[in-house]
Amino acid sequence: MSTIAPERGVPSPRILVTKPRRSDQFFRLVVTLGGLTSLLILGLILLFLAYRGIEVIRMEGFALITSSDWSVVEDESGNVVSQSYGLAAMLVGTILSASIAIAIGVPIAVLSALFLEFYAGKKIRGILVSLVDLMAAFPSILFGLWGFLIMMPSAEYWAKLLNKYFGWIPIFDVPAPVFTRSPFIAGVVLAIMIIPICTSISREVFSQTPLDRIQAAYALGATRLAMIRAVVIPFGRSGVVGGAMLGLGRAMGETVAVYTVLNIVYQVNWQMLFGAGGNIASLILLKIGEADREETNALMAAGLVLFVLTLVINSLANELVGRLGKTGR
Amino acid sequence: MTTVEMRQVETAKPGQPWRATPRERAFAIGNFIAAFLLAFVLVKFTGLNGKLGWVFGFFFSYIAISFVAEYARSGKPAAQDSLLTSVSRFAVFIAIVPIASILGTVISKGWRGLHWGLFTQDMSQATVNDPITNGGMLAAIVGTFVMVGLALILTLPISILTALYLTEIRGKFSGVIRFLVQAMSGVPSIVAGLFILSSIVYPVTQQYSGLMGALALSILMIPTVARTAEEVLLLIPNDLREAGLALGATQWRTVAMVVVPAVKSGLVTAIILGVARVIGETAPLLLVSGGGDATNFNPVSGPMGSIPYYVWKSFLLGGTEESSQRTWAGLLVLLIWVMFLFAIARYISSRTKKG
Amino acid sequence: MGDNQNLGQEDSQSNPGEEKKEMKTSTTPRSLADVASNRTRKEPGTNPLGSGLEARGVHAWFGSKHALKDVTLDFAAGTVTSLIGPSGCGKSTFLRTLNRMHEFIPTAALAGEVLLGGKDIYASGTDVTKIRLRIGMVFQKPNPFPSMTIGQNVLSGLKLAQIKAPNTDDLLQECLERAGLWSEVKDRLNEHASALSGGQQQRLCIARSLAVRPEVLLMDEPCSALDPGSTFRIEETISHLAKTMTIVIVTHNMQQAARVSDYSAFLLSDGGPGELIESAPTSELFSRPRDKRTEDYVTGRFG
Numbered sequence: 012m013s014t015i016a017p018e019r020g021v022p023s024p025r026i027l028v029t030k031p032r033r034s035d036q037f038f039r040l041v042v043t044l045g046g047l048t049s050l051l052i053l054g055l056i057l058l059f060l061a062y063r064g065i066e067v068i069r070m071e072g073f074a075l076i077t078s079s080d081w082s083v084v085e086d087e088s089g090n091v092v093s094q095s096y097g098l099a100a101m102l103v104g105t106i107l108s109a110s111i112a113i114a115i116g117v118p119i120a121v122l123s124a125l126f127l128e129f130y131a132g133k134k135i136r137g138i139l140v141s142l143v144d145l146m147a148a149f150p151s152i153l154f155g156l157w158g159f160l161i162m163m164p165s166a167e168y169w170a171k172l173l174n175k176y177f178g179w180i181p182i183f184d185v186p187a188p189v190f191t192r193s194p195f196i197a198g199v200v201l202a203i204m205i206i207p208i209c210t211s212i213s214r215e216v217f218s219q220t221p222l223d224r225i226q227a228a229y230a231l232g233a234t235r236l237a238m239i240r241a242v243v244i245p246f247g248r249s250g251v252v253g254g255a256m257l258g259l260g261r262a263m264g265e266t267v268a269v270y271t272v273l274n275i276v277y278q279v280n281w282q283m284l285f286g287a288g289g290n291i292a293s294l295i296l297l298k299i300g301e302a303d304r305e306e307t308n309a310l311m312a313a314g315l316v317l318f319v320l321t322l323v324i325n326s327l328a329n330e331l332v333g334r335l336g337k338t339g340r
Numbered sequence: 341m342t343t344v345e346m347r348q349v350e351t352a353k354p355g356q357p358w359r360a361t362p363r364e365r366a367f368a369i370g371n372f373i374a375a376f377l378l379a380f381v382l383v384k385f386t387g388l389n390g391k392l393g394w395v396f397g398f399f400f401s402y403i404a405i406s407f408v409a410e411y412a413r414s415g416k417p418a419a420q421d422s423l424l425t426s427v428s429r430f431a432v433f434i435a436i437v438p439i440a441s442i443l444g445t446v447i448s449k450g451w452r453g454l455h456w457g458l459f460t461q462d463m464s465q466a467t468v469n470d471p472i473t474n475g476g477m478l479a480a481i482v483g484t485f486v487m488v489g490l491a492l493i494l495t496l497p498i499s500i501l502t503a504l505y506l507t508e509i510r511g512k513f514s515g516v517i518r519f520l521v522q523a524m525s526g527v528p529s530i531v532a533g534l535f536i537l538s539s540i541v542y543p544v545t546q547q548y549s550g551l552m553g554a555l556a557l558s559i560l561m562i563p564t565v566a567r568t569a570e571e572v573l574l575l576i577p578n579d580l581r582e583a584g585l586a587l588g589a590t591q592w593r594t595v596a597m598v599v600v601p602a603v604k605s606g607l608v609t610a611i612i613l614g615v616a617r618v619i620g621e622t623a624p625l626l627l628v629s630g631g632g633d634a635t636n637f638n639p640v641s642g643p644m645g646s647i648p649y650y651v652w653k654s655f656l657l658g659g660t661e662e663s664s665q666r667t668w669a670g671l672l673v674l675l676i677w678v679m680f681l682f683a684i685a686r687y688i689s690s691r692t693k694k695g
Numbered sequence: 696m697g698d699n700q701n702l703g704q705e706d707s708q709s710n711p712g713e714e715k716k717e718m719k720t721s722t723t724p725r726s727l728a729d730v731a732s733n734r735t736r737k738e739p740g741t742n743p744l745g746s747g748l749e750a751r752g753v754h755a756w757f758g759s760k761h762a763l764k765d766v767t768l769d770f771a772a773g774t775v776t777s778l779i780g781p782s783g784c785g786k787s788t789f790l791r792t793l794n795r796m797h798e799f800i801p802t803a804a805l806a807g808e809v810l811l812g813g814k815d816i817y818a819s820g821t822d823v824t825k826i827r828l829r830i831g832m833v834f835q836k837p838n839p840f841p842s843m844t845i846g847q848n849v850l851s852g853l854k855l856a857q858i859k860a861p862n863t864d865d866l867l868q869e870c871l872e873r874a875g876l877w878s879e880v881k882d883r884l885n886e887h888a889s890a891l892s893g894g895q896q897q898r899l900c901i902a903r904s905l906a907v908r909p910e911v912l913l914m915d916e917p918c919s920a921l922d923p924g925s926t927f928r929i930e931e932t933i934s935h936l937a938k939t940m941t942i943v944i945v946t947h948n949m950q951q952a953a954r955v956s957d958y959s960a961f962l963l964s965d966g967g968p969g970e971l972i973e974s975a976p977t978s979e980l981f982s983r984p985r986d987k988r989t990e991d992y993v994t995g996r997f998g
Contacts, residue, residue, distance in 0.1 A: 032590050035591045038591060042501050043505055043509060045498055045502055046504075046511075048498045048501070049517060049524050050516070050517065053523065056535045056559075059535055060534060118431070119431045119435055122428040122431030123431045123435045126428035130429075139432065141686070146438075148613075148678055148681075149442070150620020150621065150648065152651060153671060154442075157441070157446070207439075224840060229799070230796060230904075231828070231903065232826075232827040232828035232852065232907060234824055235424070236420050236421040236424045237417065237856065241840060245840075245841075257526070265528070266623035267623055267652070292530045296626060299627060310534070314530070314531050314535075317528055317530075317531060318527065321528055322526065325522065352754045352764075354804030356805065358823065361819040364819075416857060417856065417857045418824075
């Protein structure tokens, strides 16, 4: 193969121009416009929430995310006397409950995915994979109501047990023996909600492990565990982390499943077993019906904070899932 | 080395000598029984109790016993391997129990609330605490159908065009759009509701309606449909496109007559997954569709009910036996829909894989 | 990359195009029989190192498909045996039954025995991981672990099987030397394996198999994905290794079989399961094949 060099006698390459037909130009235009809709929608969401929320953001400044006081005081005739919108408690609750969900859910999901991909027999695997995928399609209201009506009593029992034996660790301590509707219980419900999603993603990632590497490990006398540690985990690590972060984004944006099992209290609470907390999404659901104009704008600002937060988490997650295979080779 | 003479051995039977022998099976069953006995001791003499206590006690003993037994039998590497085996079995068990519990409770509690009137009456003449035979879910079912259908009509062109852009045009925005579609799939559902509130309901229409609900749902639906459609379009081999173009067809005709027909069933799967994604969406509908108790077919005027709204209302306003029956019956109807859609999607994708 | 250029003169010898020509006309001066007889064949049992492997009436199935029928073949300790035959004759399947890699296919089944040092490797209660430690394998496509460095790759077998080795540095050098790769990589042991060329990667895979000190090494068309220069280096490596262990190599390249192996076995399938047609010292198989079908194949009349 000779390389093209600017020598004498060597012709310079011709420039190839493909001029599409009129119908194709139209087609490409329509498809491109359609493709750009997602940009438009995301842009509009950002724009409108910011437009509605800007007043409150300007009024509160950083206090919007550092203060935990959310109150509107009205006099008898309905005029607003004082107002204060701080999201700190809700932010902490959002992050705390979602982190608990990840801490419980991800190990279970990854181990399940390993079992489904490398240990289960063909038949059992088919049934379990269908069940897990079905559960990933369950609407969140199902998890919320089931969590409130069925799971909360058992979760409370475990919370009490944890508090009894590990109460000396600050996060397992409680200021008062109130164990109902705590961040821990919300975290457990969210964990159950994200386990199917994380399992599906992890399994998908593991199943892409190149067979020749797996066989190479086995041919060297590896047990399954050694093979998984040497081949599967290095290959799938970034994908699994990405799946976990998708789960995190999902858990932070969840509304009804948290609304039912988490008390909304305007006070920063890091003690996960104590029944106080809240998350931004459920605050919006709680307040939007009765809010006046000003408070509605504050809720829009809260929505903006939530939107940006989940956007960042999701982008990171997608970046990691997409990086799969690049680290492998 | 000697040359081997040809022998016709008809007696050779296919066997799988690597399968577990009866002795190894007996070893595994022995572990199981020992773990069961240990769990019994644990529950009897320690603080563990209840069903969950039994389960955890059993699995911890099983993990410990199989580790020790394997260590004694085959050494450390095999024992560690068996540790991962038993721990991952336990994990799957934990992952499956909630599914079983959800399915079990919803079905057992919900079926008693099912009656024919559920599908022929609405709640305009009844409150949630009335006897269950009074009133039904007609408004909710109609509302869900209208809104999901409308959302689908809005979603379909946008998502298919997006998928076509990513797979057929592959223009300079491909990376950005793929990124944005993925980002969009992470938009919390309540934010979609807030967006419709702030951009249309407050400044323009100033009333809740089914159309607003459909708009909010389509924001949540677009990424699901677009991504699934992109996946199936990517499966089409490039040869097929080139074959079309090499015949002198325009790109538009190649896509319309070769590419899209080849993925028809995949696109149907994409639509079904999109519908399944939003059919149970609650939060945005609580914000923008108003939630009506009377049957309303008109998406542009008047509040519109939905199945999730029906469930939510029965749950929040109730507190009686009747309202609880309504909640579970509503959840059962929702669950049946989700399972039905899931089953169709599975059926289509399994059929295309075979063919 | 570098090795290809160094070995430019070797390229012409093992140019695939030229080989094909030679296979068609067995009258050229460098016929397969000549190549084979240039080797001094090793007699079985002359070398104390390595264990012999014996296949006794081995059948293999995939589901209901009978892939391999009644193969009985001895691999004496310290010899190189090549398995030749057209595609689909079951030679790779046979190779994989020899270290129990066959059972990874879910529907696979087997009959017969494979004896390593006189003991059946399929006997119940046998620890399969220990069998694979004693019978190493090199695959068609080079498959180093991409997450590990070159050095880690060589020693990965020890880590995987949790074997403690007293002096890993010496072992690392020894294995790489035996695989003929030491001089090329000794300064870049901490680089990732993906930085190597295909031929170097394959020799790295050989070095990796050597680190656990197997008695037998199975090679499944180790050169089919490589260029002629790298192929030559691997063949050299095989010749060196044969001094210390038993080697079984599956190959499509009859020139290669003639160059590297002491014994050759010809397998063939006539649409049904693959069968062993003939096995003999390599020079004999290529010069005086006893079976008509073997003759047709080695003279290039079919296959």
